[in-house]
Amino acid sequence: MKDLKEIFEERRSVNFFDKNKDLDEETLEKIIDLAVLTPSAFNLQPWEIIAVKSKEAKEKLYDVALKQPKILDAPVTLIMVGDKNGYKEDNPAWWYMKDVGMPDDKIQGSIDFAKNVLYNTDLKANNFAVRNTSFLCMSIMYAAKYYGVDSHAMIGFEEDKLKEAFGIPEDKVVVLLISLGYFDESKTLYPRLKRNGYEKIVKVV
Template identity: 80%
Template sequence: MGIVFFSVNFFDSSRDLDEEILKKIIDLAVLAPSAFNLQPWEIIAVRSPEAKQRLYDAALKQPKILAAPVTLIMVGDKDAYTEANDAWWYMRDVGTPDDKIRGSIEFARNVLYNTELKRNNFAVRNTSFLYMSLMYAAKYYGVESHAMIGFEEDKIKKEFNIPDNKVVVLLICLGYFDESKTLYPRLKHRGYEEIVRVV
């Protein structure tokens, strides 16, 4: 059946997540696609007790944040479509001429991301690709995860010095299941017949 996900609500606070494993998870996950390969994301890895407490207070006091060895704050950059992002020029590595790269930059600025809503969607959608990739990568390395959208973005941005041109997309707790606990039963997931409309 392949990889099966459960959102792990209970993390073993006695087990740390090795820094090298975390690096491997992230280095595998960043192979996720993004528009123009612009990679408009960054990650704040919350590990210290002090930082966990600040995040806990800004994320509706969810206990898993204190128990998990690390929680990742997934941040999307609404301005990453501009020429200031040197990822545009990675296209040179595969032979794309500069005039075509500049044409893509102009198209992004004038058509694709020419409103605040489009810029926000650009950051959120692309960072979401990385987010799901992280969950698969974590599972590959034997690490459990919990996806979180319950938080107060303004408080997280203030606590972790995240500027206005960036958006807190999601949080993801990583660690190991507390075997003394019982996972909640899996609820029904709708399948192909219920969600697919073929046209």
């Protein structure tokens, strides 16, 4: 069993997937169910996932995602969708707080604060959807590695055409695509590129 440090060190963005090796439904479900432990604002979980697996769906996504071969080769590519209206009162996740004893008036106060202060512009609502869904995206890639599954995240797509192709409404935002599968061992990845560490990126004040 890999520990967390090993998962961080071994996860790579895999460009080449073994097109003959499937990702079974049970493993995909385990990856998602582990990843959703990621945090989100008020635990609102403003996200949806479209799992693109069929040949027809892959070809449709390939056409609107800059014709990236990994979309056809990987057994599944996830379309990660953020909900710009996920902070509104009709999201049932608000009321999950009742399960831990939060009184109704406190929950309603949080709803009003989110609506009137935190996410009261289109830009803030869009950022809400993108930021929270991004937490889930990274968690999925680490959860995948825990289960021995490789991944590659992509922002190369035409969002308007992708939304049209997959019936995604305008109040949703496509945050990322994540291909999942198994590295094609006949290929070679470049070595990991240098990362800037603590000394370069941290300012202590």
